[in-house]
Amino acid sequence: MKRFWSFLFFLVPVGGVATFVAAPYLRLWLPVDVSEHGRTIDDLFMFILALTGVVFVVTEGALFYFSWKYDANSNNAPVKYSHGSHALELVWTILPAVTLLFIAVFQMEAWARAKMKPPDIAPLVEVTGRQFNWDFRYPGPDNKLYTIDDIVRTDGRLYLPVNEDVLLKITSADVLHSFFLPNLRLKQDVIPGMDQSMWFKAKAVGGFDIVCAELCGWGHYKMKGRVYFLPRSKYEEKLEEMRQEQNTMRVGVPEDDDE
Amino acid sequence: MSTATADTHADAHAHTGHAGGFLSTYVFSLDHKIIGLQFLFSSLIWFLIGGLLALGIRWQLAYPWRPMPILGDLLAGAEGGQIAPEVYTMLVTMHATVMIFFVIIPVLTGAFGNFLIPLMIGADDMAVPTLNMLSYWFMWPAFVCMGGSFFVEGGASQGGWTAYPPFALTQGTGQFLWLTGLTLVGISSMMGSVNYMTTIIQMRAPGMTMFRLPMTIWAMFITAILQAFALPVLTAASFMQITDLKLGTGFFIPEGWSTNNRPMASGGGQPLLWQHLFWFYSHPAVYIMILPAMGMVSDIISCFARKPLFGYKPMVYSISGIAGLGFIVWGHHMFVSGMNPMLGMTFMVSTMLIALPSAIKTFNWLGTMWGGKIQFTTPMLFAVSFVSMFIIGGLSGIFMAATPIDIFIHDTYFIVAHFHYVLFSGTAMAVFGAIYYWFPKMFGRMMNDSWGKVHFAVTFALLNCVFYPMHILGMQGFPRRLADPYHYETFRNALPMNQFISYCAFAMVGMQVIFVINFLGSIFFGPRAGRNPWHSNGLEWQAPSPPGHGNFDFQPIIHRGPYEYGAPEVEDDYYPQTMPPPAVDKTK
Amino acid sequence: MNTHIILTCSGLLVRCRLSAAFLSVVCFLMVTGCQRAEELGPVAEPASVAEIRQAFSSGADALASDGAAIATGTGWATLRGQFVYDGTPPQMKPYDVRGEDRAKCSRAGKAPLQETLLVDPETMGIANVVIFIRDAARVHESAQPNDESIVFDQKECVFLTHVAAMTVGQTLEIKNSDPMGHNTKIEGRKNVFNQSVPANETLVFSPQKEEPVPVSVACSIHPWMAAYFLPRANGYHAVTGADGSFEIANVPAGEVLEFQVWHESVGARDGGPLVLETPEAKSLKWSRKGRFKIRLEENEEKVLNLTVPASALGG
């Protein structure tokens, strides 16, 4: 029990690292990435995780070591009467500064690709956040938004082609929302009165969650949507199906079942 | 130094205090110590309320839509004790608001700033005691506004503590009271900060040069500057939001805006403007919430390592550096807000740079511990845990400073983990340490050290169980402020982890009973403390415990800095700032 | 020293008390705030619920009668009478005519007057009182449902027929004699109708089910327009004319007939049963539901002259 407290502090780096090691087994890790650019972001994340992990272990280790070694109960050596070290200060100023600046510069390209260089194509869908739903507007057969043949869907399902550059126009009908696609590592706040874009290329077929990530009211949690990536042909079929549905002029009368 | 004279001195002050009447002595007191204690008590009460609000959040995340015991009926009324979604949003908003504006800021600057500044610089009181009193009593209307807002039509604000328009503008009276409360807190802080700056510059005891100030005072000084320059922006912004809300202006309302089928009176504004103004204050506010804690921790660590503070001047420079850089990093809260992405790059660089002074401070604390004789008293344990936890909070900050990563982790639990590591595991732990450390000075009695250690061990273990797993939740993309995240397939598997976090949170809040009993009990029954129970160097420890009116029973003259522990010149391992140097002894 | 500490402590105690007072106020507010409004009504009691559910699930007991009235007499009689207002005839306020149709909906520049309570100043008769037999055991052929149509006209934003009583199966010819469009909205318990009626056109509506009391007829475009509509299974109903008189001919004699009397200015919404407490009403055992029972001899011509005090009509 003599050096109990130092061991308590030792638990921090041990537990900290252990949690991250155990996390994938608890199925808590970065969600599946289905985008082309997502890899870059994941790699950056892992890079910083590794870097900070090392710093974390070293500093927490030092903290433990000092608490263990210099515990007054067991340390009889005289106190090192020192007001600091100029050289050390310089080292631990310059080293982190260089590292941090490097990280910053290193990230810029990924940031620019995600937010500053949209592909030169027409928007495929307009996404509108409203309290509390995501509405989707497809341009319809004329490929132009805001014309009479637009297909508007309010059922929270967004269909997009896979393996293609996709440009979404995103906006809000009322308050701030945030269009968050965890599996594509993309997020963008939407602001009423402002149009924004989001672009990506999905590389897997399937359905993935759309999350609202900006507090937008009591029903914030209800703004669940789902994006489905389909092969081009299926996507076009789906579009046609939605167009047909929107033009429905007949009504289904259920067969009378006398139960 | 004769104790007898000291006692008479204190008695005399007590009598003068008494003559002024009970109310003016203990309620509307002009004495900085009483005002400090008033701040301390009110923030501790709000700490409790804020903690209970957090438990409401944790309940919902662990047992979504299940009736909540005890609090459920209070909060949700007719739905059988289940937390209604708008109540959840209200909890989220008010937990943050209470903790930031009624707990952390007042306890740091209000309680410890008030109590310590005159004592540590050798002044008999603040420069403008009346202003000081007002700064406390301006908190009360704010308390009434925020506390009362729970009971108005529509309940307390649900706009998030960031109150982003236009959503915040769809709120009713609750939001109005919230903004009013915020403005009042701003006015209170403003009064405090002006006072602190004046006092620190003007009222230092003879010999107390700026570079002989303890780190606590440096931190308070820089904090006061931050408050003085950042707060007016927030006050103006919240006033603008009040006029948007009530008078039909449109600073933050876009053209043609309507929500919930309400016709709006005007438009032509820009929602992002609020975010810029808000974060222009609220990012510096983050440093307001940590710098004083850093200062106090520096003092505590140096004292219990029995060793001078490592790199005093770099510490001072890094605090100033944080303050300076703190004004140009606000945009990192807005990377995905829709502002020009070019700005994002600029803010990324400045944000990365602000990590630097923090790193320097951490290394210096470690340097202070190196080669010392560390006494693990309760305050020291809290101070060391501050360093340990601040490392985690600081390092996780690098993730969100990196813009591409922030796209993913913005508004997820990664952020929640980060700022709780800084604010709870950091500041709140430092505040606990500071309470244990300065308690003898405040009340003339010691707190129970064994129970203090139990309190520390339990809190330390549980807070890590609560906040550390939030990092991996955040990695998964688990969003903040969602009343029912398990709607989403992606997050369904986070339920067990959230339940674990919630259990730990309930236990952690429950365990604070130890502290409450220790604190209240020690006020009345704790063993008497002498003037300097910790054998500390600081000037405040030369005053009586508790100090009488006018603080010092002698004229303090300062001979050196506050961190001369283990100095070779003297036999004891401490060397108080007022003790004349041995050279004077020789002449005797 | 001691004094000082004691003082500090008591100062703290005061503060504690203050904060305790604040907390208790907060607690009190929370407790009162969370109390459910008693106005939400009572909650089912498990014991009686179990008993009643048992009764529902145990199958229906055979009942002696199916509830229909049984004929006991023969022949026919007539009931006629008059409703006379006792008081100063009220001045009807003009309707709150708004919107662009103001000019077209006004008679000589004045908004039409409400017809909530029409009293003829000469005879003091009350118009638009509805009186009908609730349940008739026998129905004379003249009172059988027929397929005649009733014209229900509207002009200058006023329904010209204020109360339209009819038998089911008859058609209501909803006519619009105005130059602008109306819509006719009937919100009955069993008859729901809401159609637009273009200018100078006629729509028909044929109620299929009886209503227990007259139901409101409105025009959403001109919300002040109000009328009432009562479909009954037989012709034993009457609406008083301008002089307050009514006649129901060929009612079955020798039976106990229960009459319902209704007027629109009674009750909270859409009128209600007219309750009289005058001596002649007492002799009829006029009930709180606006009903009275009477038995007529064959070929009797009963005349009922009823005085209606102003208070009975909410005056």
Place this chain on the structure above:
Amino acid sequence: MNYPTLNKLEAFTKLQGLCVLAVVLAAGCDTAEPPAFRLNMVEAVVRETPPEYSQEISDVLGAMFGTPDQPYALAETGLDQAKLDMAAGPAWSDKKGTNFGLYRKHCVHCHGVTGDGRGPTARFLNPYPRDYRPAVYKFKSTLNAARPTDADLHRVLMNGVPGTAMPSFSLLPGSEVEALVEYVKYLSIRGQMESALHMVVYELEEEEVVDENGEPRRDEAGEPLLQRTPLNPATYPEQREEILSYLEELMEGWNTANEQIIVPAEDQIPGDDRLPEEVLASAEAGRKLFYGKADCKKCHGPTALGDGQQTDYDNWNKVHHEFLVEIGRKSESIVKRVGDGELDKAAEQQLINDRVELARWQGVAATLYKPRNAIPRNLRQGIYRGGRRRIDIFHRVFTGIAGTPMPGSGPASPGAKGTLTEAQMWNLVDYVLSLPYEPPSQPLKALPVNVDEVL
């Protein structure tokens, strides 16, 4: 080195601390009771049902429909007990991941436990959430007076109601959506039954008081003493019969909903693949109708911004509006009588009674939200609450919107005469769908009037 060695705290302090904590915890309300169905008190007071009957009505409803935690489907209702069980009760999931308590999880905040559209969140919403109890639904494929079909309710759940706070639930598993549809119907039927019970109570005759020998008691004048007949189907079989006949009648509405679907005539349906010019021509014809015969401009306004007639109420708000107006009238009358002074005994008693009644009414009024006008739709926003398929809009034009001022233009019942022919209605559909793209719609403006009614 002298470190402070600190005394243990006195036991007394600890005890005190625990006591304080216990008091704080106990200061809250009691433990949460399970939520209960509540009566429609507006109906109860407006119909002047004697207060003694409230408990009995509540009991009968409890017997017929159970509680929010344990719903009960009487065989006559034809409701699926399994689906109700899935939708009712507190939210939880079993080990297989089947979710229960769906209504409590997804709907209750707005629509309320009783389905009265008065959940805690409702007060923040405009329009207010639907009150299921009158069983009137706006967006359906059936005639105005008819109940909706299951498919109609299902559609609303799948697509939400754009332009309102009602979100889409299309991502829930199909079985959960079906359970919710069933539960909504259950709440509607329960609400209709409640209303019918008031009718039953209203028709109850007073019964004679009998002594132990079964002889009727008489007063001094020899008249039999009368007392209130309780509502209790367990002891009065004829009440049970009547209740069941009401139930049968209202179930007929639900069971025949499918027969009341408006099926557009094939020969009038415009072609599926029309050329843009044809659509344009049709829209132009619709435009003429909009301003002419169909007279849509009266409410939707000459600019179709919904700025025409706006002072009417929909049924749900109208009930409350009239209730509040009546309260005003009552209190005015009391004030007037008090001002008159000098009242005789009877009038005095009447005044006291009226005051008691007014207090009861005001108590009920305090639980209501402010009634709001029915604002006609701004047709230039391109938001179609009932769905934007052509058939949806056709149904709106054909039969109006039940419960609202919106009238129909088609025949009100099969075989009756409508205002417009189906071909004309299709023209209107084309016009309505083209309105958002008409040049004056850019930029869209918020509704200009009626601000204080809506805020």
